[in-house]
Amino acid sequence: MSHSSRREALKKLAVGSLGFAGAGTLSSFAVEDEKLRNNINHSVCYWTHNFLSLDELCVLVKKIGFNAIDLLTPKEWPTVQKHGITCSMCYTTGKISLTEGWIDQKNHEWLIKDYLEAIPLVAAAGYKNLICFSGNRKGMDEETGLQNMTNGIKQIIGLAEKHGVIIQIEVFNSKVNHPDYMADNTRWTIELCKRIGSPNFKILYDIYHMQISEGDIISTIQKNHQYFGHYHTAGVPGRHEINETQELYYPAIMKAIAATGYTGFVAQEYMPTGKTKEEKIAALKKAVKICDV
Template identity: 30%
Template sequence: MVFGVDDPVDAVATAADLGLDAIEFWGIDGVDTEALRERCAEHDVAVSASTCLGVAANTQGEGPGITDPSLHDEAVDDIERSLELGREVGVDALVVTVGPEQDDLPPGTEHRAIVNVLRDAAPAAEEAGIDLVVEPLNHPVDHGGYYLDSSYEAYEIVDAVDSPAVSVLFDIYHQQITEGNVIQNLTEHVEFVGYVHVADVPGRHEPGTGELNYERIFEALDDAGYDGYVGLEYAPVDDAAETVEHVYDIAP
């Protein structure tokens, strides 16, 4: 879930107290990596994911992104810098967000640019033992103008890159808003899914506060053979510990 703390190191104990076995961060640039590793070891909490740096971390519909082929080298460098920092922390996955649509370029340019960046960054990710998970985001509510909103295009990108270190972050909140049909879209190509985020719709709060049947979604995900992390990327309305207990109650 989303913790309102200034120092990521301080969030580790909170996560452990809530019964979570891993924590993820919206960026670890500038974090005391040694202190973070020590705190995680102390509380037996893994760092499951963090966002990338620079061009590979744009969630908006404007500014630089890996959708711009002129920024290819910079994007690859930013991902490789992210991997170096991720190794210091011991992170399992790095989230790649692709940036804006390129309306002044020919159709298909963004797709090819993303594939080319991930393909060139993949060897470093494989060597580091860190997964690069590319994330589609919704347009209507949170990320207007962001290029990648379709889970199926994300699957096509990962298939084209063809690396064991590159997969899709399927955020159920975003994909419910964008396309619905969550269970089929998530499980039909589960072999391309490397990470899952959960939050209910509307509001981005804990499961049970909105329209999604998370008990059935978790069951379908388990039946499909998914065995990766499920990140609780929501802002709790109720007591945080109670929301975690509820998730454990409805998850297989």
């Protein structure tokens, strides 16, 4: 898989469902059972850890001591449900595009249809977070993007409020991974939240992406945490492990998040660099422990 973005994983998803190998093969991987502090609700993104089958990943996260996996489609929910794992951030049932999003009115017809279908499904499954994307600018100015996305989201937000589902726009950097993406800063997305004016619309604050886009991570969280409904992690530069090889100090960031009273999920979304499954599994365990403040 390319290290550049989630886009390649979504292309594979469109072709067909990812194969699930037997969970029993995980028994050879040594993972100690250590009780977590539970000040942070941990999760992990499947697309960055699909060197394991989804069944295997479910077994692993339970061994590490948490019970959530991010960024799953409805057809993958039954797999995590049989393991007692929650989906901490959901996709819709239809087309998933990071570049064709809500800022373009031409996309509103299919987006509104997909979200009106997905919102009740998310709620019925006992989940509450449903991701969305601004899409690429393609020459569009920020004000037009704000107006278009506000108008579109307002056509689905009432249903989200009724079902207790939170629609979350993910922020990406446009410098390295997602050129031309409009929601590449907190200023624009906070203004979007204000215009939509609903507690059921929030920002998926990706720490990796915002370190590249604007930095000032802890201060941004302290000042704007009321708009942030979910967090993603990864190391900068490179989008790899959140260990001592990169520039962010995640224990301090996690303490800042916990200090806001946040009770949602923090999902690991780094690209593992290990050559073996054992190395990659050890890295996930270490990442969770780093964030377990």
